Amino acid sequence: MKEQLTESKSIYLQISEMIETDILRGILLEEEQVPSTNELARLYTINPATAGKGVNLLVEEGILYKKRGIGMFVAAGAREAILKKRRKSFEETHLAPLLREAESLGITREELIAMIREK
Amino acid sequence: MKLQCTDLVKAYGTLHAVDHIDLTLEQGKIYGLIGRNGAGKTTLLSLLTAQNPATAGEVSLDGEPVWENREALAHLCFSRELNISPETGLGNLKVKEYLRIASIYYPHWDDAMAKELVELFRLPVKKKLQKLSKGMLSMVTIIVALASKADFTFLDEPVAGLDVVARDQFYKLLLEEYSATGRTFVISTHIIEEAADVLEEVIILRDGKLLMTENVQDLLDSARYVSGKTEEVDAAVRGLEVHHAESMGRSKGVTVLLKPGQAVEESRDVTVQPLSLQKIFVALCGEEERA
Numbered sequence: 001m002k003e004q005l006t007e008s009k010s011i012y013l014q015i016s017e018m019i020e021t022d023i024l025r026g027i028l029l030e031e032e033q034v035p036s037t038n039e040l041a042r043l044y045t046i047n048p049a050t051a052g053k054g055v056n057l058l059v060e061e062g063i064l065y066k067k068r069g070i071g072m073f074v075a076a077g078a079r080e081a082i083l084k085k086r087r088k089s090f091e092e093t094h095l096a097p098l099l100r101e102a103e104s105l106g107i108t109r110e111e112l113i114a115m116i117r118e119k
Numbered sequence: 120m121k122l123q124c125t126d127l128v129k130a131y132g133t134l135h136a137v138d139h140i141d142l143t144l145e146q147g148k149i150y151g152l153i154g155r156n157g158a159g160k161t162t163l164l165s166l167l168t169a170q171n172p173a174t175a176g177e178v179s180l181d182g183e184p185v186w187e188n189r190e191a192l193a194h195l196c197f198s199r200e201l202n203i204s205p206e207t208g209l210g211n212l213k214v215k216e217y218l219r220i221a222s223i224y225y226p227h228w229d230d231a232m233a234k235e236l237v238e239l240f241r242l243p244v245k246k247k248l249q250k251l252s253k254g255m256l257s258m259v260t261i262i263v264a265l266a267s268k269a270d271f272t273f274l275d276e277p278v279a280g281l282d283v284v285a286r287d288q289f290y291k292l293l294l295e296e297y298s299a300t301g302r303t304f305v306i307s308t309h310i311i312e313e314a315a316d317v318l319e320e321v322i323i324l325r326d327g328k329l330l331m332t333e334n335v336q337d338l339l340d341s342a343r344y345v346s347g348k349t350e351e352v353d354a355a356v357r358g359l360e361v362h363h364a365e366s367m368g369r370s371k372g373v374t375v376l377l378k379p380g381q382a383v384e385e386s387r388d389v390t391v392q393p394l395s396l397q398k399i400f401v402a403l404c405g406e407e408e409r410a
Contacts, residue, residue, distance in 0.1 A: 005316070007395055008392075008393060009393065010339060010340060010393075011316055012336060041298060042291065042298070044316070045287065045290050045291055045294065045316060045317060046294075046316040047149060047294075047316065047318060047319045050316065050335075050336055053336060
């Protein structure tokens with residue numbers, strides 16, 4: 001949770017994505033407690049309700065779960081679930097803009113594939 | 120606990136500084152009050168805290184009128200900008216004398232907290248208020264607001280004159296106090312961008328009237344800036360709530376506020392971008408482009 005917030009996206013989405021990224025990178029482990037909404041609020045100087053909204057998105061997806069009276073924890077299988085979700089959205093979030101930019105620059109599919117092969 | 124005003128009016132001659140405002144403030148939220156200079160922010164805050172009599176309408180706390188009601192007033196604090204002009208006589212008071220008066224005035228005053236904040240801000244308590252810089256005067260109003268421990272605390276321009284580090288410090292203190300107590304805070308500010316992430320709700324005033332009260336995240340989620348070739352933009356936003364259209368040559372940019380279920384027409388060749396609270400405010404309250 002050391003990334004900086006940007007203005008180009010909802011704060012609560014950024015909070016949930018940062019938690020996801022920390023899980024992917026092994027900074028937060030499964031069955032481990034995640035920072036509380038008040039801690040997140042203090043860390044990023046944001047309203048606790050906004051931090052809570054970001055955390056709740058992950059609860060709804062089953063990536064985090066709540067232990068009553070203790071706090072939020074990373075669910076078992078969370079890492080796999082995030083990988084699956086991000087792979088699924090990869091086409092839309094990364095591939096589509098790439099193809100659009102390539103098209104407006106007149107880069108053909110063959111040229112693009114060649115570029116990827118060279119990398 | 121709920122602080123409510125109905126059909127609230129404050130008239131100075133023919134000028135309606137506060138013009139028929141209905142507003143409900145719930146406990147446990149941080150509200151931002153924004154509006155241009157002269158929109159009526161300070162007047163509204165002084166009416167809500169019964170520091171100024173209303174021309175018409177009523178302010179009530181849990182249904183009880185607030186005016187001259189000592190019990191209700193014990194729950195309210197309006198820490199206004201300090202006016203140290205000679206007429207008020209305030210400038211001759213020392214910082215510690217002013218804080219002492221506040222400690223008597225506010226029944227739930229937390230003296231330990233006030234002392235802690237004085238040290239944190241390194242305020243010279245023996246100096247007279249008139250010897251303080253603008254930023255230091257703001258620190259005094261912040262200390263009064265936080266240490267008052269009032270359930271509904273109103274701060275008028277608390278960050279005016281503070282440097283960027285002190286402003287950040289203030290918002291962190293505010294969040295800390297809010298997390299610990301669940302008090303309601305209403306903060307008026309012109310530095311919208313810095314406050315935006317801290318606020319849960321925003322109250323926008325324009326010319327004495329209430330333009331909107333809205334959850335900040337919902338408002339941000341609903342706002343889009345759509346730009347491109349004029350015809351494409353017009354087609355993309357047809358039927359949507361459009362504000363603040365700006366044209367340059369063949370291009371055009373508009374701010375739209377989407378209602379639930381609405382979207383910008385995707386098949387059009389336009390750029391759609393999110394907006395900050397400040398930009399939404401300018402779109403709603405700025406002058407429309409001259410024809």
